[in-house]
Amino acid sequence: MTRSPPTACPQDRTYDPGRRVHQVSTQVIVLNGGSSSGKSGISRCLKAILPLPWINLGVDDLIDRLPPSLTDSGSGVAFGQQGEVILGDGWRELETAWTTGVAAMARAGARIIIDDVFLGGRTDQERLRAHLKGLDVLWVGVRCDSVTAAAREIARGDRVPGMAAIQAETVHTGVVYDVEVDTTRTESLDCARTIAKHVS
């Protein structure tokens, strides 16, 4: 298992010459997956089974907090007819500040599960990685077959139709993970157990 940045040498963080080897522990868990792939369910299971207290914060939390000026005008977040998500300049500015703050929470000692949707694939991971620099991050890919995700979108009934299918594959393009789970045939709790084994 590698962590953030996966290219870094783990020993750098665990070996402190002249003093002692100190315990390294995971500070952030990033769950990346398309809409209706099952990230929220996994997040709740992780909070229930991990021995230390974790909180969750995700991109949907920021969307829920946007003012009418950003949701009505299209300068923030808008949704297309086919379920595509359109991000405006107003969004990017806010998202950057939001992510800076979430990273600061983690540096201040809160263990955080970030649930995200890398619409831009690898580019989004790199941007997030830069924000989380210095933190011990576990990168998790949450996959779900696109037909299954689209079916779950209908069963939920509260999401913009089409998002699940559009995002299922694209959000993983070029992204590097420490662990991947697939909710197509595995329950959220079992996925969470797999992930938990990688949490130190």
Added chain:
Amino acid sequence: MTRSPPTACPQDRTYDPGRRVHQVSTQVIVLNGGSSSGKSGISRCLKAILPLPWINLGVDDLIDRLPPSLTDSGSGVAFGQQGEVILGDGWRELETAWTTGVAAMARAGARIIIDDVFLGGRTDQERLRAHLKGLDVLWVGVRCDSVTAAAREIARGDRVPGMAAIQAETVHTGVVYDVEVDTTRTESLDCARTIAKHVS
């Protein structure tokens, strides 16, 4: 496939000698299954795929509408430490009136998906059957392996822990169905498609 009552001869309802054969169509779909077995997801999928308009009404809708006097005192609905549901006298009276009304909606032309939990198994089915007398009912068993249902209860995070496991088997005791689905390894949408084939 048989309908309500399963012992009735379908011809009785479709053949009207001396006048004409009239079209019989399903008026009520009863989904019976334990907590976290997936009834709500199936219900939403049915509403999305059935050609005619259906609405859903279930036991949870009544519970959500109970006054504080019935939820605080235990004379309505209460939940035990292990997730058991305790129904008081105040509940029974209200539930009878509620079900009478739901049946009346169906007789007045609304197609209704009733989502229920037969805590008393066959006894509850017989009680509901009496209320729905004369209506064309499709009885559906929604099964889910108890371990899986308990896992989904954790992933949802908004249900009294323990209910899923306790109810998984008992709610089906002695109940007779027209069609049964199992959400353990089948998506809600696929279960809904199976059920839809039995809707006339």
Added chain:
Amino acid sequence: MTRSPPTACPQDRTYDPGRRVHQVSTQVIVLNGGSSSGKSGISRCLKAILPLPWINLGVDDLIDRLPPSLTDSGSGVAFGQQGEVILGDGWRELETAWTTGVAAMARAGARIIIDDVFLGGRTDQERLRAHLKGLDVLWVGVRCDSVTAAAREIARGDRVPGMAAIQAETVHTGVVYDVEVDTTRTESLDCARTIAKHVS
């Protein structure tokens, strides 16, 4: 205080010559008012303070249960740019069946607070009165100054903008009440106490 129909002589229902004077008690409370006028808050307060158990069912409950075919097509309920509500034929059929059922619940013994929006004013009241025939109904007008209702619509943030202002006056046109409350300067709980005095 008069009840349903307000033109009826109360004695007709309480005096039964040759046998005995029997107890009459309110079976249905109808709260009519525009969007954001405060009906839901009053309904919750009534449930908290009335000595007998009451449940609430309203037009919003039916809207929430409509299938996608009725909300997406405009054949059910649609919302205009200015907050106007457009009801299609599919809606009228369902609403009639729904109301028939709610009346049946009340006749079967459930005490029900119906929270409604008489978009058609007096016509809607007459239609509902016909459904509730034979039941002891308390007709309540819930008024709120249109500017105040529009302000509360913004503060809620979860309603179609404009509905509050459009509906504030029109829903009361020609409607006859047993009691009226005005939430503009009176808290929901105080309005509920006023109403409760008329519940027998």
Added chain:
Amino acid sequence: MTRSPPTACPQDRTYDPGRRVHQVSTQVIVLNGGSSSGKSGISRCLKAILPLPWINLGVDDLIDRLPPSLTDSGSGVAFGQQGEVILGDGWRELETAWTTGVAAMARAGARIIIDDVFLGGRTDQERLRAHLKGLDVLWVGVRCDSVTAAAREIARGDRVPGMAAIQAETVHTGVVYDVEVDTTRTESLDCARTIAKHVS
């Protein structure tokens, strides 16, 4: 109007001799008030009327994200029989990290409305002030008569009964504000307009 810290001389921030008068703008709005005093409604109105985009984050958002281990054990947040809130050590640690992060979001450019409940009065304000050091903060007291707040708690129906009355006065003890509003007889939107005049 004074800002954070209220003892600072406003000119210090607007007058920069030798260079130019630069624009100072509010970065954080802190709404402090008891449960059911109307903070959320004011927050939504502020987001609707302020010309620049603002997001809201509050103590309730953190509570909603706590893992079961902190809500079930009492080591996080617990609620007493009379509506009193009991904060454990696990809570304090998390809250400190959370607030650090929210301050970092604001420093990174997000305009944030913090909705808080100073259970400890002035002590809590001082703690928050330390976190927000260097930011231009507008401190707002949201008052509501305790009887009215308790009435609104009943009308909402989703809060622990008793909290509103207990907190109505105590949360303001020793707290210093730039502006105070009282929702007892003033609508959220009007309170928001009053506050908006103090936002630069």
